[in-house]
Every structure is written in C-alpha cells, then in structure tokens.
Amino acid sequence: MRALVWHGANDIRCDTVPDPEIEHPRDAIVKVTTCAICGSDLHLHDNVMPGMEKGDIVGHEFMGEVMEVGSEAKSALKVGERVVVPFTIWCGECDQCKRGNYSVCERSNRNKAMADKLFGHTTAGLFGYTHLTGGYAGGQAEYVRVPMADRTHIKIPGGLTDEQVLFLGDIFPTGWQAAAQCDIQPTDTVAIWGCGPVGQMTIRSAILLGARQVIAIDRVPERLAMAKAGGAITIDFEEESVVERLNELTGGKGPEKCIDAVGMEAHATATLDSMYDRAKQALMLESDRAHVLREMIYVCRPAGTLSIPGVYGGLVDKMPFGMAMNKGLTWRMGQTHVNRWTDDLLNRIQEGQIDPSFVITHTVPLDQGPEMYKTFRDKRDGCIKVVLKP
Amino acid sequence: MAYYDRSSAGDNLARGLGWFSIGLGVAELMAGRSIARWMGMEDKTNLIRAYGVREITAGVGLLALGDPKPWIWSRIAGDAVDMATLAAGMKDNPRAGNARIAFGAVMAATALDVVCAQKLHQEEAYYRSLPVPDYSDRSGFPRPVSAMRGAASDAPVGEDMRTPKILRFQPAQSQSANS
Ligand SMILES: NC(=O)c1ccc[n+]([C@@H]2O[C@H](COP(=O)([O-])OP(=O)(O)OC[C@H]3O[C@@H](n4cnc5c(N)ncnc54)[C@H](O)[C@@H]3O)[C@@H](O)[C@H]2O)c1
Ligand SMILES: [Zn+2]
Ligand SMILES: [Zn+2]
Numbered sequence: 020m021r022a023l024v025w026h027g028a029n030d031i032r033c034d035t036v037p038d039p040e041i042e043h044p045r046d047a048i049v050k051v052t053t054c055a056i057c058g059s060d061l062h063l064h065d066n067v068m069p070g071m072e073k074g075d076i077v078g079h080e081f082m083g084e085v086m087e088v089g090s091e092a093k094s095a096l097k098v099g100e101r102v103v104v105p106f107t108i109w110c111g112e113c114d115q116c117k118r119g120n121y122s123v124c125e126r127s128n129r130n131k132a133m134a135d136k137l138f139g140h141t142t143a144g145l146f147g148y149t150h151l152t153g154g155y156a157g158g159q160a161e162y163v164r165v166p167m168a169d170r171t172h173i174k175i176p177g178g179l180t181d182e183q184v185l186f187l188g189d190i191f192p193t194g195w196q197a198a199a200q201c202d203i204q205p206t207d208t209v210a211i212w213g214c215g216p217v218g219q220m221t222i223r224s225a226i227l228l229g230a231r232q233v234i235a236i237d238r239v240p241e242r243l244a245m246a247k248a249g250g251a252i253t254i255d256f257e258e259e260s261v262v263e264r265l266n267e268l269t270g271g272k273g274p275e276k277c278i279d280a281v282g283m284e285a286h287a288t289a290t291l292d293s294m295y296d297r298a299k300q301a302l303m304l305e306s307d308r309a310h311v312l313r314e315m316i317y318v319c320r321p322a323g324t325l326s327i328p329g330v331y332g333g334l335v336d337k338m339p340f341g342m343a344m345n346k347g348l349t350w351r352m353g354q355t356h357v358n359r360w361t362d363d364l365l366n367r368i369q370e371g372q373i374d375p376s377f378v379i380t381h382t383v384p385l386d387q388g389p390e391m392y393k394t395f396r397d398k399r400d401g402c403i404k405v406v407l408k409p
Numbered sequence: 410m411a412y413y414d415r416s417s418a419g420d421n422l423a424r425g426l427g428w429f430s431i432g433l434g435v436a437e438l439m440a441g442r443s444i445a446r447w448m449g450m451e452d453k454t455n456l457i458r459a460y461g462v463r464e465i466t467a468g469v470g471l472l473a474l475g476d477p478k479p480w481i482w483s484r485i486a487g488d489a490v491d492m493a494t495l496a497a498g499m500k501d502n503p504r505a506g507n508a509r510i511a512f513g514a515v516m517a518a519t520a521l522d523v524v525c526a527q528k529l530h531q532e533e534a535y536y537r538s539l540p541v542p543d544y545s546d547r548s549g550f551p552r553p554v555s556a557m558r559g560a561a562s563d564a565p566v567g568e569d570m571r572t573p574k575i576l577r578f579q580p581a582q583s584q585s586a587n588s
Contacts, residue, residue: 119567202572204579205559223549229559245544250554275578286475322576349572363565372560377549380542401542 022160028066039164044091047168053181054081070149078159079106095169105357108144111170122354182376194220197328200351201276213280214242273320282329309335327352419528427471437461449504
C-alpha cells in the first residue's frame, strides 16, 4: 500500500510499504477514506520530537471503513462499519481509562518500559507518533491496523460527510477539551494563542461554552480572519503588544483563562526570551521554545487558569515559575482524552450546531502529502488545514 | 507578518553563511592571537576575540528556526566594523599586506551577505504580493456568533475538568467562601 513515511528532518515521503495485518485479537484493519495533517505532525516533520525512526508511517487523524476485525473485537465492531479513529489508543480497562483519562491509558503503549523511564510513568499509545508512545504505524496511509479496536473507534452514522466528522479524531475534541478544562464562566475572557486548526476549534468551543469574550492571537492574516469569523477579537502579535492589548481588553486585570494552542514551535517574537530560545535550540541545549507559556503566565489574571493543548516534547528553560506560583495559577494540560467527548460532539455536528469542515483549505491525494507538509508548515497559499485522500 | 521560508534559495544561502560565521567565529576566538600577529595588529587580539563571539552569535541566529533577515543584517553591520578595524590597522604596519588580504576576504563575504539579504527581501516581497484568501465567511456555525454563544453551556463536562467553585471568577457576591 501507499503511505507517508518519515525518513528524517524535512523528509517525509510517499512510499510503498507492506499492508498491515491483524497482530492481536483486539485489532482491526481500517481502509482509510480520508486523513489529515495535524500541527503535531509538523513537530515530527521538523524533527523536534524525540523518538522517531526511519521508516515510521506518520498520521493520526484518519477515518475509514472497517475491513477486518480480530476475534476479540468482533462484539464491538463489524466489517463495513464507518469509523473515525481517535489518535489516542485506549484499553478501556485500566484505572485511567475507567476515569476517562484515555490519553494516559496505562496499557496501550507497547513501549511502556521506555516511556516509564522517560516520563516516570507511561502515557497512552498514539498512532504515528514516535516510539515513546508505542511506535504504532500511522493513518496517512491506505490501510491502518487499529490496536484495541473494540474501544479505539468512533462509529459514524450515515448522512454526514467525511469532512464533517474527520476532526472528531483529534482537533475538534482537542479544542473542546482545551476550552472545557478552563471551566468557562459567562463572565470570562478567554485568550487563545495560535489560530492554527487547534486554535480555530478552541475559539468555536469557547464561544459555544459561553465565554463573554474570546481573544485570539496569531500573526498570519488569513488565520486571524478565520478566527474573527468564529467570534474572536484578534491580536496580530507582530503588529501590537499582546500584553498591552490583553490588559486593555480586560480592564487592566488580564484574562481569566489563557490557552496555549501553539506548543513547542512558538515563533520568535522581537523579545529577549525568544532570541534566547532560538539560540539554545540551535545549540541543542533546549528542545522547546516556550515563549507563549511565559507570556500566558505573565498576563493571566491571578487565580486564573492556563490550559495547554499545545504539545511540548522535552525541556523548557527560563520558566517564570515564581510568577506562576505567586499568582496562584491553575494549570490544565495534556493530550486529549478523545473518546470522552466524541458522543456529545458527534451529536452537536448532527444537530448542525457546528460544522468542523470550515477549517479545511486544501484537499489533495495522499501522494501530494509530502509537499503539503511544507505548504502547511510555511503557511503558504492560505493553508490552514490539509485533508488527504488515499 | 514577516514572511520567510526555511527551504528557499535565499534561506539556503543564509544557512551557509551561518556555518561560515560559526567557523570564522571559532577561529577568531581560539586563534585570536595568531591571527592578530599575522596581520601585524597584536594589540587588537582581544578585539578579534570579541568579534569571534559576534560571529558565533550571528551564526547561531542564522541556523536557528525563524526569520534569518535580522541576522544577515547583523552580519553586514559586523563586516563594516571588521573593515573599519582593518583599515585603521594598516597605517604604519609592516604587515599591511596581510591585513589587505584579510580586508579583501571580508569584502567578498560582505558581497555574499548583501546578495543573501536581497534574495530574502525579494522572497518576502513575493510572498506579500500573493493574495490573502478571504476566510471571513468560515465561522463553522449555522447562525451568527451572537446566537451561538453559550449554545453548549449544558455540555457534559466531568467534575475533574471543573475549577473549584471558589476559584471561578463570578460576579462578586457569589465569590465568598462561606456562601
Ligand atoms: N493536546 C492534544 O491532544 C493536541 C492535539 C492536536 C494538536 N495539538 C498541538 O496543538 C498545537 C497547534 O496545532 P495546530 O494544528 O493548530 O498547528 P499550527 O502549527 O498550524 O498552529 C500553530 C499556530 O500558532 C501560531 N503561533 C506561532 N507562534 C505564536 C506566538 N508566539 N503567539 C501566537 N501564535 C503563535 C502560528 O502562526 C500558527 O498559526 C501544536 O503544538 C499541536 O501539536 C495538541
Ligand atoms: Zn494531532
Ligand atoms: Zn487503559
């Protein structure tokens, strides 16, 4: 089959690889009808996430048709059913899964020993996302093996297009959880850094959850325009001071809720800490650029909440932790517990409360994927979200 | 926004100059004395070492992610300082010949820097000239935003995702811990 394969920094290719097979009775094989490139894939493309190996198939936002089901998954899944696959693999039986903390499932990471060493305790297995989270083959491919498939799926009823439901597997619940874990009150100002696909979903979620004021920060004009369409007041961080504007918009008190939808590849701004990060990263003394985190800590209202869906991979430096501690900030973060939210969100899509396909700007065949990684990363051609058709 | 493309021709040249900067900087830092002696400018040893630090900084900046333009301009400014130092050092210098060779080398590097800066600015101008697509109609909502605000305030959100009541920013009267 054809699949997008990681070969190193800036080198993802469309290769011919062996078809996946059932390896465990809980597996299923899904024929991918639609998949997408996620901002998290860019961290792999740019090689800033540790733990990739040459030959790994990437992609974790995908959906399709069930082709084959292992004996232990048969009660939950049938051949021919249409499913979106969540990017977090979960067992449904461990203590974490029982609490709904699927992204930290204790049993789905087959490289648990390695993850235990690196993170202290393992997190869930993920599709197409480094050997630290299991090294499972990803979904930017014609076929995918889905482990623990009796749990790891979202069934899709008829009458909805792939484009409407695809993002249930990742960015929609990610934006939703980012907003939900802020426990938004009707009086709240929610500031969101980053107007990429995750930021866009977060903006819509914060509006639906009732925020009084949503403020979105980025520098790419068309992304800011899309943020505005979704109900956000926008700040272009290259044209204006983020801290000043946020204080202005909140009567000098700062936003109650701050969300980092940027992650470890934050753009350098003309501030000292950004220059410092860039230099350290180039010398390989630091892996993640944390400009957004620092800005959030600084501007957030005391006793406010920071929510961090943006992905970090390793070490950050010069963290103003004293400021965070003294301000009594609450931190909420993590990979998304996808299946915790998807029944409710699927309902909302069916009822027509939201149509997540608004974010798609490019649809191309799978073999054009490698070029689209670059278009998406460099924000060329008005690109916000790329959908691939195997 | 400042456009840059980390795989363009201009960018590749910038990276090359970044490595060159680091190489030169390390040489100036480690071998500052020998370089100074060769040019007959031994009193400038510490200055040359300082220039080495400057070169390394510019090199790291050019190799790091992000916009290379400011770093290329910093290199051009640095080249000018180098040339001024060399020109001043040529007076009454028995080794002025060597200093002149160094001067020529700096001039060649400057020419490359200027070409690189031009390329990068041309690329930016090109990106800026591309039309910005209009996404102002992509709200994702079926009705105006004002009608959607709070439409999901009944959503099932687990207690573990909630902020303790006392930490919620509600209108003042409901804030008291005892109420
Ligand atoms: N927690 C999860 O489960 C989960 C799921 C999906 C994605 N993610 C993460 O969410 C993040 C965003 O994903 P995406 O798909 O939207 O990617 P993206 O790269 O398209 O979006 C990032 C946006 O941030 C903007 N940005 C960069 N520096 C900034 C700064 N200093 N201030 C404000 N904005 C800045 C960029 O211009 C860009 O528009 C990534 O880190 C991704 O890994 C997390
Ligand atoms: Zn993702
Ligand atoms: Zn589990």
